[in-house]
Amino acid sequence: MIELAKVAHGYGGGDLFAEVSLTLSPGAFFFLTGPSGAGKTTFLKLCYGELMPSRGDVNIFGSSLRRMSRDDIALARRRIGIVHQDCQFLDHLPVSENVALPLAVAGRTPQDVGADIGELLAWVGLAEQAAALPPSLSGGERQRAALARAIITAPDVILADEPTGNLDWEMSLRLLTLLVELNRMGKTVLIATHDLALIRTAKAQVPARVLRISGGNVQLAGADL
Amino acid sequence: MTLLLRLSSDTAADRVVPPSGYTARLTGFTAAAMAFLAVFAVALSLASGRLADRWQSSLAQTATIRISAPAEQMTAQTEAVLAVLRTTPGVASARVMDDAEQRALLEPWFGPDLPVEALPLPRLVEITEDSAGFDAAGLRMRLAGEAPGAVLDDHTRWREPLVAAADRLRMLGLTAVLVIAGATAAMITLAANASLAANAQVIRVLRLVGARDTYIARAFVRRFTRRALAGAAAGTAAGMLAIALLPEADAAGAFLTGLSFRGAGWLWPLTIPPLAAIVAFAATRAAAFRVLRGLM
Numbered sequence: 001m002i003e004l005a006k007v008a009h010g011y012g013g014g015d016l017f018a019e020v021s022l023t024l025s026p027g028a029f030f031f032l033t034g035p036s037g038a039g040k041t042t043f044l045k046l047c048y049g050e051l052m053p054s055r056g057d058v059n060i061f062g063s064s065l066r067r068m069s070r071d072d073i074a075l076a077r078r079r080i081g082i083v084h085q086d087c088q089f090l091d092h093l094p095v096s097e098n099v100a101l102p103l104a105v106a107g108r109t110p111q112d113v114g115a116d117i118g119e120l121l122a123w124v125g126l127a128e129q130a131a132a133l134p135p136s137l138s139g140g141e142r143q144r145a146a147l148a149r150a151i152i153t154a155p156d157v158i159l160a161d162e163p164t165g166n167l168d169w170e171m172s173l174r175l176l177t178l179l180v181e182l183n184r185m186g187k188t189v190l191i192a193t194h195d196l197a198l199i200r201t202a203k204a205q206v207p208a209r210v211l212r213i214s215g216g217n218v219q220l221a222g223a224d225l
Numbered sequence: 226m227t228l229l230l231r232l233s234s235d236t237a238a239d240r241v242v243p244p245s246g247y248t249a250r251l252t253g254f255t256a257a258a259m260a261f262l263a264v265f266a267v268a269l270s271l272a273s274g275r276l277a278d279r280w281q282s283s284l285a286q287t288a289t290i291r292i293s294a295p296a297e298q299m300t301a302q303t304e305a306v307l308a309v310l311r312t313t314p315g316v317a318s319a320r321v322m323d324d325a326e327q328r329a330l331l332e333p334w335f336g337p338d339l340p341v342e343a344l345p346l347p348r349l350v351e352i353t354e355d356s357a358g359f360d361a362a363g364l365r366m367r368l369a370g371e372a373p374g375a376v377l378d379d380h381t382r383w384r385e386p387l388v389a390a391a392d393r394l395r396m397l398g399l400t401a402v403l404v405i406a407g408a409t410a411a412m413i414t415l416a417a418n419a420s421l422a423a424n425a426q427v428i429r430v431l432r433l434v435g436a437r438d439t440y441i442a443r444a445f446v447r448r449f450t451r452r453a454l455a456g457a458a459a460g461t462a463a464g465m466l467a468i469a470l471l472p473e474a475d476a477a478g479a480f481l482t483g484l485s486f487r488g489a490g491w492l493w494p495l496t497i498p499p500l501a502a503i504v505a506f507a508a509t510r511a512a513a514f515r516v517l518r519g520l521m
């Protein structure tokens with residue numbers, strides 16, 4: 001799926017992390033933790049090719065990121081559902097169209113893939129907001145819309161950056177349940193989060209592994225957490 | 226053709242870029258103004274081309290030599306003139322006009338019953354030049370020596386510089402059309418760049434959800450092409466109307482009324498809107514891909 005080989009990355013200054021080798025294989029469930037500013041978002045960006053690593057290489061669905069064309073990267077992203085920390089919507093289009101955007105840019109309609117936008121929005125509790133514009137949504141509503149958009153294409157890999165940062169506990173659990181369900185169907189899931197309670201709850205349901213970024217390393221955390 | 230088809234089908238893809246009334250109006254206005262000017266440049270080019278052709282053909286390679294001599298010398302001097310012409314470089318052929326032809330030339334002035342034989346009319350020799358032309362001054366000097374009664378009349382030659390000027394005017398008209406096309410491309414590039422910069426976040430989101438560059442570029446290209454086409458159509462219509470409404474002047478204003486389009490010439494300005502659309506298409510596409518390649 002996605003494979004990092006001796007990846008290092010930094011923005012001009014020192015490396016945020018170095019020598020990171022990791023394979024996100026089909027069906028894997030990962031959490032990524034670490035203090036604010038440690039590089040979690042950076043790590044995810046490397047996984048979907050928004051950043052080119054300073055050193056090392058990332059292999060996405062069998063292709064080396066360094067050798068992928070811009071079109072290759074675009075096509076690979078259609079197989080990755082991403083919940084961005086800052087959501088990233090088109091503010092002039094209603095929520096429903098934003099959620100369907102990954103299909104639209106691929107030249108498909110929800111009917112083509114058997115998706116029902118209304119049902120999906122109802123499921124994340126946004127049935128009322130379907131016609132609203134993203135700037136009018138609350139933080140939690142934005143994150144739920146972002147999740148709906150991330151899964152509409154039934155992607156092979158789901159990368160979520162602080163997806164529960166603005167959600168209440170009940171909604172967080174719903175989101176986790178969905179991701180666990182998708183993972184059981186064979187999808188690869190990686191969630192960057194500070195939320196230790198969420199991690200614990202997840203570990204009770206799936207064999208999730210926890211990666212911790214600290215001191216320039218990305219390491220598997222022990223069972224203690 | 227594919228361009229038109231792609232333009233006509235309005236899809237959801239166009240909605241991913243937020244509408245911006247300001248650049249839209251500017252682009253439409255620019256295209257309209259440029260098309261308006263282009264109509265006049267085309268009209269100028271066509272009109273001066275017609276003028277050049279007409280003058281060119283009227284001075285086409287003919288001159289006449291008039292021989293006035295006492296009747297008993299007429300034949301001798303005519304022979305002498307023909308002998309000179311035979312050895313003059315640049316003269317393709319020379320021919321003595323017979324009485325019937327002379328009568329035909331004079332008839333409009335003197336009526337059909339003119340007794341040509343009884344009048345002391347000069348004899349006319351018609352010269353046809355070859356493409357190189359002959360040296361009029363040299364020929365005059367030789368005629369003066371061989372046949373004192375012969376006068377070379379090449380009165381149409383004064384038009385030569387006019388033909389050159391008309392030709393130059395035609396080239397200027399065509400150059401103006403090209404300059405207008407270039408200016409249009411430059412202005413649409415600027416507008417497209419402004420629009421791309423204003424929509425950086427939109428482009429970023431589209432890339433993140435897996436849009437290819439062609440998809441993103443198309444959203445911008447369609448919009449600018451359509452605006453340019455509409456603007457140029459309006460400008461062209463206005464320009465053609467202005468030319469159609471030029472007042473009918475009499476002979477004195479022949480050149481001014483000559484600016485109007487003739488017959489099939491009215492079809493030429495109709496090519497302006499599609500050309501403007503093609504220019505906008507190419508300019509926006511180039512600008513979009515240049516910006517997109519700069520992003521990850």
Ligand SMILES: Nc1ncnc2c1ncn2[C@@H]1O[C@H](COP(=O)(O)OP(=O)(O)OP(=O)(O)O)[C@@H](O)[C@H]1O
Nearest residue numbers: 011016034035036037038039040041042043085162
């Ligand atoms: N585009 C950038 N240019 C320069 N520095 C950057 C850029 N993006 C991130 N950084 C820096 O890199 C570091 C890691 O940022 P990153 O967003 O990956 O952290 P994070 O672990 O996701 O933090 P948080 O938990 O607050 O979201 C930060 O110090 C940040 O300031």
Ligand SMILES: [Mg+2]
Nearest residue numbers: 040041085161
């Ligand atoms: Mg982050």
